[in-house]
Amino acid sequence: MKPELPLHLEFNIEGGNFTRAGFASSEIKKVLKQLDVDMAIIKRTVVASYEAEVNVVAHAYSGTMYVDIDGQTIRIALVDEGPGIPDIEAAMREGFSTASVSVREMGFGAGMGLPNIKKNADQLDLSSEVGKGTQVVITLGLGLK
Amino acid sequence: MEKKITVADVAAALDLKVLSGEKGLDRMVTGGYVSDLLSDVMGHADAGQLWMTLQTHKNVMAIASLKDLAAILLVNGNQPEEDTARQSDLEGIPILGSSLEAFEITGKVYEHLKKNAIIQR
Amino acid sequence: MKIRQIAEILDARVLCGSDKMDYSIEVAFASDLMSDVLTLKNDHVLLITGLANTQTIRTAEMSDIQCVVFARNKIVTEDMLELARQNEIVVLQCRYSLFRTCGLLYGAGVKPVF
Numbered sequence: 001m002k003p004e005l006p007l008h009l010e011f012n013i014e015g016g017n018f019t020r021a022g023f024a025s026s027e028i029k030k031v032l033k034q035l036d037v038d039m040a041i042i043k044r045t046v047v048a049s050y051e052a053e054v055n056v057v058a059h060a061y062s063g064t065m066y067v068d069i070d071g072q073t074i075r076i077a078l079v080d081e082g083p084g085i086p087d088i089e090a091a092m093r094e095g096f097s098t099a100s101v102s103v104r105e106m107g108f109g110a111g112m113g114l115p116n117i118k119k120n121a122d123q124l125d126l127s128s129e130v131g132k133g134t135q136v137v138i139t140l141g142l143g144l145k
Numbered sequence: 146m147e148k149k150i151t152v153a154d155v156a157a158a159l160d161l162k163v164l165s166g167e168k169g170l171d172r173m174v175t176g177g178y179v180s181d182l183l184s185d186v187m188g189h190a191d192a193g194q195l196w197m198t199l200q201t202h203k204n205v206m207a208i209a210s211l212k213d214l215a216a217i218l219l220v221n222g223n224q225p226e227e228d229t230a231r232q233s234d235l236e237g238i239p240i241l242g243s244s245l246e247a248f249e250i251t252g253k254v255y256e257h258l259k260k261n262a263i264i265q266r
Numbered sequence: 267m268k269i270r271q272i273a274e275i276l277d278a279r280v281l282c283g284s285d286k287m288d289y290s291i292e293v294a295f296a297s298d299l300m301s302d303v304l305t306l307k308n309d310h311v312l313l314i315t316g317l318a319n320t321q322t323i324r325t326a327e328m329s330d331i332q333c334v335v336f337a338r339n340k341i342v343t344e345d346m347l348e349l350a351r352q353n354e355i356v357v358l359q360c361r362y363s364l365f366r367t368c369g370l371l372y373g374a375g376v377k378p379v380f
Contacts, residue, residue: 022324112301252372
């Protein structure tokens, strides 16, 4: 059965909890499958949202993911409370990373996350306030008729 | 008779770029190790192995030096960071480079070492 | 190549997905960095890794990877297997190093991505 549109979902993301990272993106994947979205678009969407989710887990204290799906697009907003990003331009550069050794040993933190999100999203909006938190908004067209 | 093969031999045979640490090209290669997790290499790699990874930061040199690895082979076109290359020159542990992904270049290194009877099967 | 043949070459244990041994794998990718795996565009990829945690399985889920090989007898937890089952991912575990695992599969004709 198809979920009714427009659809709004919210997920809490716990900073530091790598066991649960990916839960929200997994739920997004299920919904997009139910909506018969093209597999390639689903993959781009969930890769972007998953990297963003991992970023919150790796860097922030806590965060919320707001997902809005209408007939045309999916908008995924991740709002976190955390240290923020002092230099967004640097953070967008491939290979740039401030991740801890333990995050690197978890298989992330090689400075590929934000570039990966940018490559997969139709649009990425990033704003941050040092000492307060970061807001990442990912938008993709769903290609639905 | 035990066969011997150097970092230079592997680099020449597989068309690898020498990115730094040229003076260590005569180091002996006794096997290979693949990992992007530094703690894993720290715990399990053996002296004389050629280490394939995509990690480029300075810590890889510290580990290569501590474990007395033959050389580092950066996969997928990765380049060593500046201080990583400097450390490689200083210690005489070469950093090689390949444009291929880890799976493919590892396959080729494995075949080459097998052909030269450095590893069995 | 079928997953069954891959398991035989690696003398691997099938930890879950034993009903999917006839699935075909086109290419293999070896990495311990999940962001690296998440850049792949290919379908039907075999992931060979030494990183064993729930994020390995999550990454396979997001990337539509059907089979994961954990090298060097990495410990795979019940949580990881449960997640793999939910997403119909085959999990293999072998005792060989990542180096040998890649070497054996490459030698057997498994192709790289791209």
